Amino acid sequence: MDKLINDFSFGLFVWMGVLFVLLVVLLKKFAWKPILDAVNDREEGIKNALASAEEAKKEMQNLTADNANLLKQARSERDAMLKEAREIKDQMISEAKDEAKEEANRMIELAKESINQEKQAALAHLKKEVGELSIVIAEAVLRKELNSQEDQVKLVEGMLQDVTLN
Template identity: 65%
Template structure:
């Protein structure tokens, strides 16, 4: 160190200082600025990439939430449609049963009416035949009774005895 102090020259110091300051100025102007710009640009790119990744993550969470919501709505709609279909099916079955019962009752009533009509017709026919037979029998009896004079007298007396005067 003593040798440095003894050999010290102001001219050399001045030129070295001047070259050093020029070198710093040139480095600042041509090297540091592009290096710092590249570092800043890289830092900005990394920040943007992180923000994009964060936004993509949020977007993915939103999409998953939307998918869950849509899926839930679809399930609810499906359940609603199935319930409605079951209700329609049950209503159709009940309506069919009611209609079948009504048709059955109508057919029974028609059958009863037909039976009653046939019964009345048969009764009328029977009465007609009975009255015809009765008249025929009465005619035959009257012919037999009226052909005999003594029997006629008995019949007239009997009828007069049956008739009561007021």
């Protein structure tokens, strides 16, 4: 019986080996290839996804760098525009001050001319008034002093001598 069990065990072992080899051959022919193809396809898909992710990462870095450059450029342009606006403002203020000074000087000159004209007119009027007043006073003095014919003749003779001497 031991021999039968040993033979049976050995036979069972051989059959199990044959079945295992047959199973491996069948699996290799029908299952391993699709499984390996699926694993390879999966591995290739993962590699492609990683490559795409890496490419997307590089593209994102490039976009970030481009955005940073655009932002820097925009800030530079903004600063230049603000500087130009300040310069224009300062220039406008300076021009307005100069125009105001010129206008003030022009108005002062006009006022001086007006004052001089009024002064000349006042002096002329004053001279006229003084002249008229002098004539009135002289007339009154002469009437009082030259009541007589003799005084009038003496005055006329004195004036003629002054005129001929001058």
